[in-house]
Every structure is written in C-alpha cells, then in structure tokens.
Amino acid sequence: MGKIIVTGASGQFGGAAANSLLETCAPEDLVFLSRTPEKLAHFAERGAIVRQADFDDPASLPAAMAGGERMLLISTARVGTRVGQHTNAAQAAAAAGVKQIAYTSLINADRPGNPAIVKDDHFATEQAIRATGVEYTFLRDSQYSEAVAAAMAIPALQMGVKPDNCGDGRVSFVSRDDCVAVAVGVLTQDGHGNQAYPLTGPEALSIPDAMALVSQLAGKPIEVQHVDDEGMFEYFDSLGVVRHASDIVPDGPIPWSSDDMVTFGMSIREGYFDEVTDCVERITGRAPRTLRSVLEQYQHIWPK
Numbered sequence: 001m002g003k004i005i006v007t008g009a010s011g012q013f014g015g016a017a018a019n020s021l022l023e024t025c026a027p028e029d030l031v032f033l034s035r036t037p038e039k040l041a042h043f044a045e046r047g048a049i050v051r052q053a054d055f056d057d058p059a060s061l062p063a064a065m066a067g068g069e070r071m072l073l074i075s076t077a078r079v080g081t082r083v084g085q086h087t088n089a090a091q092a093a094a095a096a097g098v099k100q101i102a103y104t105s106l107i108n109a110d111r112p113g114n115p116a117i118v119k120d121d122h123f124a125t126e127q128a129i130r131a132t133g134v135e136y137t138f139l140r141d142s143q144y145s146e147a148v149a150a151a152m153a154i155p156a157l158q159m160g161v162k163p164d165n166c167g168d169g170r171v172s173f174v175s176r177d178d179c180v181a182v183a184v185g186v187l188t189q190d191g192h193g194n195q196a197y198p199l200t201g202p203e204a205l206s207i208p209d210a211m212a213l214v215s216q217l218a219g220k221p222i223e224v225q226h227v228d229d230e231g232m233f234e235y236f237d238s239l240g241v242v243r244h245a246s247d248i249v250p251d252g253p254i255p256w257s258s259d260d261m262v263t264f265g266m267s268i269r270e271g272y273f274d275e276v277t278d279c280v281e282r283i284t285g286r287a288p289r290t291l292r293s294v295l296e297q298y299q300h301i302w303p304k
Contacts, residue, residue: 002069004187005031005098007053007089010039013104014074016180018043024188033064055085061092068093070100070187073129077255079121080245086125094132100193101129102137102186104179107172107198108272109140116267117245118260126196135193137186142200142273143264145173145291149298153214157303161223165232166207169268172200173210175289178280185283197279201288204274210291217295218302232262 004021008014009032018032018040027047032040040050053064055076065071071093076082086103093101108114109122122140129136156162179199186192205213208224215222227235233243236258242248245257267273280288 003029003031003067005068005071007033008074010034017183020184055088058088065093065096068098071098072183073103075104083121083124087128090129090132094134100135105138105140107140107142114272115263117263137192138196140198141179142172142174145175145294148210149295156222161225162211163225163227163235164207165229165265166268168206170204170206171273172204172276173291174199174201175294178288181284198277200277229262
C-alpha cells in the first residue's frame with residue numbers, strides 16, 4: 001500500500017490527524033507536509049516522513065506528493081485565494097498517482113442559496129478535486145464546538161453580552177476531535193471513495209442555547225442581543241475586524257473578515273447548519289461529543 005499524506009501537518013487539525021495516524025500506522029507509511037517543515041521535527045523523530053510543500057509554488061509539489069496513495073487536504077486559512085492553492089495541491093496529487101483525496105469542507109457547501117461566502121471556496125475546491133478524476137471524500141464539517149468554547153465564549157463572558165445575527169437558527173456543533181477522527185478513519189479504512197459526509201454533533205442548538213450553556217457552566221450572565229446583519233458588521237468594525245477577505249493582513253492578529261462571519265450567521269439563520277447525521281459514529285465507531293463536553297474541557301481558560 002502507498003503512503004498516507006497529510007497537508008498542513010503543523011496546524012491544529014493536521015497535527016492532531018498526524019498524531020492519531022502515528023498511533024495506528026507504521027511511521028514510514030506517513031508523509032507530513034508543511035510550508036515550514038522544521039515545525040514537524042517531532043514527527044520526524046518518531047519516524048514519519050516530513051517534506052516541505054508550498055501550495056503557492058506548484059514546482060515544489062511533485063516531490064512532496066511522491067509515493068502517496070491517499071491524501072488529507074486540509075483547507076488553508078487564506079479565504080478568497082485558497083482555491084488556487086487547493087487546486088495546485090489536488091492536481092499535483094493526481095499527477096503523482098494519489099488514488100484518494102479527502103478534503104475538509106463545510107456542511108451544505110453544495111446547497112444552492114447558502115449565503116455563507118466561505119462555502120464558495122469549499123465548493124470550488126470540491127469541484128477542482130472532482131475534475132482530477134481522483135476518488136474524493138468530502139468531509140463537510142459543521143461549526144466546531146471549540147469555536148464556541150473559545151472564540152465565542154470568552155468575549156461573551158468578558159462583556160456579558162453576545163451580539164448575534166443568527167436568530168433562532170440551529171447548529172449541529174461538532175468537535176474538531178471528532179472531525180479529525182473521521183478524517184483518520186476515511187484514510188485508513190476502505191469504502192469511502194466518492195463520498196460526501198456531513199459531520200455533525202449529536203444535537204442541533206441555537207446560539208442562544210449555546211450561550212445559555214456557557215452562562216450556566218461559568219456562573220455568569222450572558223445576554224444574547226439579536227441584531228440585523230448591518231448591526232453585526234458594526235460590532236465587528238468596533239473590534240477592528242476588516243470587512244473583506246482581501247483586506248486581511250497576512251499573519252496579522254485577526255485572520256478572518258467580517259463579511260465571512262456575517263454571512264456565516266446568515267447561513268445559520270436560514271437553516272443551512274440545522275442537520276444532524278450519524279456519520280461521525282458510523283466512521284469512528286463512537287458517538288460524537290456533545291457541545292457541553294467541549295465547553296467543560298475549555299472552561300479553565302474562561303475569564304473568572
């Protein structure tokens with residue numbers, strides 16, 4: 001059998017997937033890629049193959065992909081320009097003889113009318129992977145529970161209020177841990193070729209429901225303020241968040257734009273995240289984590 005490739009192995013998702021694969025696979029069968037391979041020294045010490053790969057430099061990719069049979073393509077952080085990066089990676093993998101590409105996508109990325117602009121990058125990448133003719137596995141993640149536990153909970157607890165444009169729309173929050181476990185499953189099991197899996201937690205909750213859980217666990221009140229989309233833009237303006245992905249400062253303190261977040265909220269409000277599936281349990285053999293369990297895990301970093 002050929003080797004399993006993990007792109008972006010120095011990131012959170014990629015690092016977790018790499019660690020998990022090292023527990024189940026021979027290290028010499030694993031290839032971990034990064035623009036900064038020095039960050040992967042700890043994996044090299046465990047016997048894994050570490051290679052430099054820059055998706056903006058297609059000439060660097062054939063050597064990086066050589067010998068691979070299955071690849072986990074983790075979406076990069078460059079909203080707006082990452083489709084070209086992903087396409088370079090998928091085409092190089094196909095040229096190197098990779099037989100299956102698993103890609104970290106977004107729930108309902110393929111549904112017409114979904115207003116979340118982030119879905120444009122994901123759907124375009126899915127199309128680019130299909131165009132290579134390589135077997136695909138699309139891992140269409142719901143919103144991460146960890147995002148609620150940290151990026152959402154901490155400012156809400158600090159301010160006592162949470163401006164929100166999601167209305168009563170519900171989200172099947174899913175733990176990143178479960179999404180990683182599914183990714184490892186589809187790379188190490190057979191039968192996942194040409195499949196798209198919506199990955200969700202065990203229940204769908206509204207943002208007010210989620211904030212009520214945070215409030216209960218922290219013992220501090222949080223008022224969810226329902227605002228319209230323009231009010232949400234004004235809130236992000238007050239935090240110094242740029243409005244458009246094209247204005248994001250590379251390696252700056254805030255790697256996202258408000259039009260990304262506001263349209264994400266619109267997508268929740270319009271029901272595109274209100275879906276509960278059994279994909280996590282079917283592929284990993286265990287029930288997905290609840291939002292409460294992830295909140296409890298992160299509770300120690302919350303403001304007192």
